[in-house]
Amino acid sequence: MNCHLNNITDEALLALSEHDQDSFYALMKRYEKKLFAYIRRMTPMSREDAEDILQEVYIKVYKHQKGFDPDLKFSSWIYRITHNEVVNMLRKRKIRSGTVSIDNTESDSGAFLALLADTMDIQETYISEERGVKIRKALFHLPEKYREVLVLRYFEEKSYGEIGDILKIPQGTVATMVNRAKKRFEKASRQLNLTFQERQQ
Amino acid sequence: MKDIGKHVLEKIKEEGVKPYPKWHFVIRQAFVWTFFGLAIFLGGMATGVAIFQLRHIEWDIYQHITHSLFEFLLLAAPYFWIAFIVLFAGFACYYFRKTEKGYKFSTLFVAGISFFLSMILGGILAVTVLPGKLDTAFEDNLEFYRWVEAHRHQMWMAPERGFLAGTIKSVSSEDRLEIEDLNGHLWQVVISEAVFKGNIEPVKNQRIKLIGHMDGRGQFTAKEIRPFSGICPEDERCCRSGRKPGQGRRFHGQANPDCPFGPPDNKN
Known part of the structure; x- marks a missing residue:
């Protein structure tokens, strides 16, 4: 990959993609890890399946590049395509939350809980790996619509505006859904005996 | 993790994948806006006929036909066209949400705007002969319409x-x-x-x-x-x-002597 491509914006790389394979490759590399992680957070599926989805996402990005709305952030657009692809795949395979075992103990569960704890006014200093599994379980116990806003808000660290652009819903709805999702998550985590560290006196 | 980017580039080359041309997206958006406009127009037309029907019900004698204005309105309301207004406002809402920026607005706001546009258009159409002609055409040709509208006349x-x-x-x-x-x-x-x-x-x-x-x-x-x-x-x-x-056969262009509203005004 050419080093000079590192300094080019996503939007410019996309514009070059039709005639310059290196540009498209650079764009794909830029988002590979993020999107792969996002797919895995959204669906309890194997690495191979997640890779297949990501491939499909990139093909769609390539095909639809001229339909990109420049008013939108490229990252929102590519997350939107990924989200749609995941939803399509879930519909096809009829995988529903809670029906697949969660054997993944990625450390990002800890980061998620810490972020969530901040907003819930809960101080969390240490999150065990076991707790990370429980968090993911709690997350997959949530309905898809709540899981996706929590993942985008706390794992992907997207703003409400960006989440709105990705899910194609108004910002106000995003705020409402995030609040509801947090409450649902708290309830689900209590049911799974996921106890937060007691608040410091 | 395999090099997905490399795989994708190979696939693009092997299968000769090409980006869709710009006009593909322009036409798609044009269709969405056309359907939105059509839904507003049809909603406006339905509103026009509803206004036409409301203007033509017997406001002057409602107290003789029914017990109250409320009962009269319940019996004479143009439900058929109200249902169409709601239906087309729904279609308009659906297609507006399909536009590029449509998702940014709440459903309530979009439904309100669609309804408002239909009302404005309906108000304009109501002063033309179109709603009356449409109502008559439906009355003359559609058994179902006559059946649905029967309640409005049964009080007679x-x-x-x-x-x-x-x-x-x-x-x-x-x-x-x-x-x-x-x-x-x-x-x-x-x-x-x-x-x-x-x-x-x-x-x-x-x-x-x-x-x-x-x-x-x-x-x-x-x-x-x-x-x-x-x-x-x-x-x-x-x-x-x-x-x-x-x-008609009775008045031959002369003032109706029996007209309960009195003799014709000179200014008319």
């Missing part, structure tokens, strides 16, 4: 209280008609003292509404004859000026 099926509606089966003489009421019964109607309201001419197969009194079984004396679709304030002015009602 009270001959013992002096209200009757039906279709003229024959014009026996200048002063006598035979009509078949909405329930299929035949009536001999004396019209010698009847005032014609609105633009109406007593000819065979014309549907009319009558105000008068029942003389006996199958016998009715009409004091007033109205168009089946009702009359609106404009029709009343016609009656006062004696112009339109006079086009």
Whole structure:
């Protein structure tokens, strides 16, 4: 990959993609890890399946590049395509939350809980790996619509505006859904005996 | 993790994948906006007919036909067209949400805007002849429409209280008609003292509404004859000026001497 491509914006790389394979490759590399992680957070599926989805996402990005709305952030657009692809795949395979075992103990569960704890006014200093599994379980116990806003808000660290652009819903709805999702998550985590560290006196 | 980017580039090359041209997306958006516009137009048309029907219901005699204004509105409301207004507002909402930026607005806001646009367009169309023609075309050609709209006319099926509606089966003489009421019964109607309201001419197969009194079984004396679709304030002015009602067999372009609104105004 050419080093000079590192300094080019996503939007410019996309514009070059039709005639310059290196540009498209650079764009794909830029988002590979993020999107792969996002797919895995959204669906309890194997690495191979997640890779297949990501491939499909990139093909769609390539095909639809001229339909990109420049008013939108490229990252929102590519997350939107990924989200749609995941939803399509879930519909096809009829995988529903809670029906697949969660054997993944990625450390990002800890980061998620810490972020969530901040907003819930809960101080969390240490999150065990076991707790990370429980968090993911709690997350997959949530309905898809709540899981996706929590993942985008706390794992992907997207703003409400960006989440709105990705899910194609108004910002106000995003705020409402995030609040509801947090409450649902708290309830689900209590049911799974996921106890937060007691608040410091 | 395998090099997905490399795989994708290979696939693009092998399968000859090409980006969709710009016009593909432009046309898609144009279709969405066209359907949105069409839904607003049809919603406007439905609103226009609903306004037409509301203007033509018998506001002047509602207290004689029903017990209250509320009951009258319940019986005479244009439900068929209200359902269409809601349906097309829903379509408009759906297609607006499919536009590039449509998702940024709440459903309530978009539905409100769609409804508002239909109302504005309907208000404009209501002053044209289009809604009236559409209503008549539906009445004449659609059995289902007649069935749905029947409730609006059933309040006229009270001959013992002096209200009757039906279709003229024959014009026996200048002063006598035979009509078949909405329930299929035949009536001999004396019209010698009847005032014609609105633009109406007593000819065979014309549907009319009558105000008068029942003389006996199958016998009715009409004091007033109205168009089946009702009359609106404009029709009343016609009656006062004696112009339109006079086009028929009774008035011959002269002022209607029996017009309950008095002699025609000079300014008319």
